[in-house]
Amino acid sequence: MESLLFVFSEIYKILFLLIPVLVTVAMIVWFDRRVWALVQKRRGPNVVGPFGLFQSLADALKYLFKEIIIPASSNKIIFILAPIVTMTLALVAWAVIPFGENLVIADINVGILYLFAVSSLGVYGIIMGGWASNSKYPFLGAIRSAAQMVSYEVSIGVIIINVLLCVGSLNLTDIVLAQKNIWFIIPLFPMFVIFFISALAETNRPPFDLPEAEAELVAGYQTEYSGMMYAMFWLGEYANILLMCALGSILFLGGWLSPLNISPFNLVPSPFWLIFKILLLFLLFALVKAIVPRYRYDQLMKLGWKIFLPFSLIWVVLTASYLIYFDLLPKV
């Protein structure tokens, strides 16, 4: 009986996290389109509901009623599995995101490694979709995307090492608590910039949206997908973007901590600050989409391997030397 209650309370907690995440995903799609439109002096979606807020729900309804077409020559099981993998991986990662002290579903020792592992698994949804479609454009898109995601993961990993050197723990709660005095964005500002750009590449956002470059590859790995399966790819992609924003705010912007530890700020409940920071980072993502032209593929690879990787490696050496010289290494 007790174990049953335990299971129910855990399920309740998980739903309490996942449903807001899914609703937020729908809302940020609308937000993204509005920001994009405003930069280009358009109105954007503003018809359905107040300010067009229900546009995403209307879109979802439309996708639900569309026919799901599975190409005859495709590999059917993998074709169906691909969007499910993308969506699931984007959602399971939220288990370790702390929204406040003790406000986390799974407070595990290796939280940051878990996040990194799940985001590196995200590439499989795309490869599976591209290969199973059994068609040229999706396959080329998938290969591009896999190469891109694997290369930028390397620099994200090195950036995470920078932060870990200053924290001395792989636990996400410890990482946030280590920023009580100063957020890591101030001492590690160059790393934050590189993290942000790598996150853009990791989530296939413009200017690095080569996997679905519509001018060359129709729609990349999503070409053969339709109806709800296409919508799942799309939702998974936005959930991944939100996750990257959450990771950025935990690593560099002090997670749930308030900007100043004085009266009006620290009275606000902690989840609010994390959500505020996630949305702030997402605003940057949306602005970049509107104002930066798409990269060429060789430029993308050059940026990842020849500029970001050496620079972040040198920064690891610098951080480590600084910490050792001034005896600031965190004591375990």
Add this chain to the structure above:
Amino acid sequence: MIAHSIFFYFFSLIAIVSAIMVTASKNTVHSVFFLILDFISISCLFIMIGAEFLGMIMLIVYVGAVAVLFLFVVMMLNVAQQKNEWFSARESSSHIPIGLLVSLVIFVELIIVVGGWKYKPELLNSISLNISSELTNTQSLGNVIYTDFIHLFQLSGMILLVAMIGAIVLTFRHRSGLKRQSYFKQISREKSDGVEIVKVKKNEGVKIDV
């Protein structure tokens, strides 16, 4: 405890079945996908015995990077047709004894290790390090790798580096006639080497030599 053993048997069943399917499935790409499933369930088993660092590194390195390269190669080579030819050919039967020999060696090694662990546990204690249960295994690994085993650690890094450079050297070929973009050249172009102002004579035109 019951839940623990249920999960253990669940993951090990998936691991064994997918390991068999790696060799049994006809389509090579399916084999790689089963290999990935195998890696994932093995890393779940690692996490269950409390080696969470090893499990996560397994996911990141093997599933996130190595298996992706596997998939790349297999998808690009179109091995599916080749494999069918191998199976139909007579010579394929000559691979079977070698495979049996390798699996026999691995089996004997496993028996030796497990038998030693079962019947002479004190032997194992004499060669393994004391790990305090208070530290997380990430910390205890870090305490050992960079101090006691620093030379082995550096050596393995060097071996990987040599392998990487070797692979690059073997596959690198400089193709002539390729047009590459050089930012330095583009930016350092002056008006004087790009544009020439010519006085054109009537009825003669300009001779252009490229």
